[in-house]
Amino acid sequence: MAEAEAEAELSNTLRILVATDCHLGYMEKDEVRRHDSFKAFDEICSIAEQNRVDFLLLAGDLFHENKPSRSTLVKAIEILRRHCLNNNPVPFQVVSDQTLNFQNSFGHVNYEDPHFNVGLPVFTIHGNHDDPAGVDNLSAVDILSACNLVNYFGKTVLGGSGVGQITLHPILIKKGSTAVALYGLGNIRDERLNRMFQTPHAVQWIRPESQEGCQASDWFNILVLHQNRVKTNPKNAINEHFLPRFLDFIVWGHEHECLVDPKEVPGMGFHISQPGSSVATSLIDGESKPKHVLLLEIKGNQYRPTKIPLMSVRPFEYTEIVLKDEADIDPNDQNSILEHLDKVVVKLIEKSRKKAVNREELKLPLIRIKVDYSGFMTINPQRFGQKYVGKVANPQDILIFSKATRKAKGE
């Protein structure tokens, strides 16, 4: 009887694996790091498979480059083909107008195509790295979509004059008694989107119509977007408070720091999960934190989040030091600086080694030391790194020098 109940529970629960910013092809020319992005994406797909989720949801920047190399395309296709094509049943339905949801020339969700065995559907929007461009307004993701390996949604056409106008048609998903409206908004320049959010009727959120047995309020509303999140400069980032209150859950892509645990936005009634990238593309503090993906289980209007660590990610240790605060450094003795920095590097390598989960496959760590050199001469980072070749993954840029606090770069 308990078993039957568990089964009923499962048949009414939509299970989604959420990840983002896989940046396939990142550092593909680097001897040490060239496979990193692919290994992490492969791990994400494996987690989705092992957890028998209903689908994998990605929030943009699947590709690092707008024009991926042949090698990156082939590897991406291979990973998707191995994990997504199988005989597993797909136990949910897309009940919205699929031609409005999916802008390719086939216009249907991939697992409904009669000529492919799709067992693990992938849904993704585009990011700023793989945004649509050119006369045909195609993204690299469109190539995967043409292959029927992903469901690319959230591609908006900025119609109208002036600030423009976009209409968001959610993918309406039903699994048993659970109904999810999935809104996608592929990356748009932050300034532009900001202006649109502040212009009445510029962003049209289409709500599901009430049907028998399913009222508008019964839908669990998810938004996936790929934008800067408001920090210092509100012009170049999106303020969470611009988003409509009917939303229940937001997957925020583009920000690479893993803040995957859903956080409620006070007064707005929705929670935000920021999965962060699966590969570090800038050696900043935020990227050095452990990477996770999110298992999101939705039943009716309730959801349960479970964070799952990514184990294949290259270790990355980050620290900051201020030269003038270090007692063992003599400003007139360059060697005392070098010796001090060497000790820091060695300590960080040791630290990363202790954390290693799999001693069989010890990966060279990424090491980054941000050095405040006020009152000192800088050191050539390339020359400094030479002795760490074969010991760290990024010998050429271990050190970064700063005087004032710098702003983080766009991701």
Add this chain to the structure above:
Amino acid sequence: MAEAEAEAELSNTLRILVATDCHLGYMEKDEVRRHDSFKAFDEICSIAEQNRVDFLLLAGDLFHENKPSRSTLVKAIEILRRHCLNNNPVPFQVVSDQTLNFQNSFGHVNYEDPHFNVGLPVFTIHGNHDDPAGVDNLSAVDILSACNLVNYFGKTVLGGSGVGQITLHPILIKKGSTAVALYGLGNIRDERLNRMFQTPHAVQWIRPESQEGCQASDWFNILVLHQNRVKTNPKNAINEHFLPRFLDFIVWGHEHECLVDPKEVPGMGFHISQPGSSVATSLIDGESKPKHVLLLEIKGNQYRPTKIPLMSVRPFEYTEIVLKDEADIDPNDQNSILEHLDKVVVKLIEKSRKKAVNREELKLPLIRIKVDYSGFMTINPQRFGQKYVGKVANPQDILIFSKATRKAKGE
């Protein structure tokens, strides 16, 4: 009874549609001609479908560029997906070691993959335009192969030192009582291949082993290659006489002139068909001839060739004139030259219009006049072409001037 006989005949006859040099993406930025390569390829696939062939065989240069644009990749994938994925049965077997035939990470013929409904298999080698390159030695064709939309074969690894060594493992195909050994040799620099052909054991042709009921001599041996065919300079082209005599039929890619009717090579015992390109990439005489593909039906050691015209190809009229031979031209009167050339252009446009098969969709023709201007001043071809915008597809390069006979460019 006659019906049963016809059916038995069919079940023992391998039916192949042969085409080549589709150059997908050629002129993709040109407003008038951007769709030409795709329309011709779509027509080829339609012909294959309508004739219910067992497979489509291509001899290289499927893509015009080594790194096709997103747009070209998406269009190529769409065309293949629409024509090749369906529920039609595939009534032949590949009995060779498929991992030796197909170098991708899946290592099997595409219609045997359990997760795709392949009803029209495509086999192709690479040409010089889409040759493998980079650290992973990948061709643009590998992208389609990763998608399981084509069977890419004939990718050789030039092993050994010095001139190198290649081993050709044929795809062994059986359909009823008919057995075909299909050898593929993707483009290699002509000089290199020439040296290899002249070096003992440098090119290893693996022959099928005798089996019960099928002797080595029972196989019908086909070679598909993509090289220059010997014309003037034997160093930069392949001599047909270097090819082994056990071959029965050769599909010669790379040469764009359509010489699709199989021609016997005296003393060699094999026939050569040169299908030519499906889109004109150079405005030379050879490309102005009608384009065809070949329906090749093989039963036992016999074959029957049927040429099929391509109807979607843009009309192309070519002529040559010698200014000093034209009576109505006065060397001291530039206008008399212009007037004469204008008459020639108008006549060629008229000629192409008369040939048009489908008056509903009249295509602007390609017009090329090769002008021997010995004893005359040249004319600016761009300026000359201005008045033909909207009347011919290539106003900018209608005229080409020559004094001596020029050599044709590589294709």
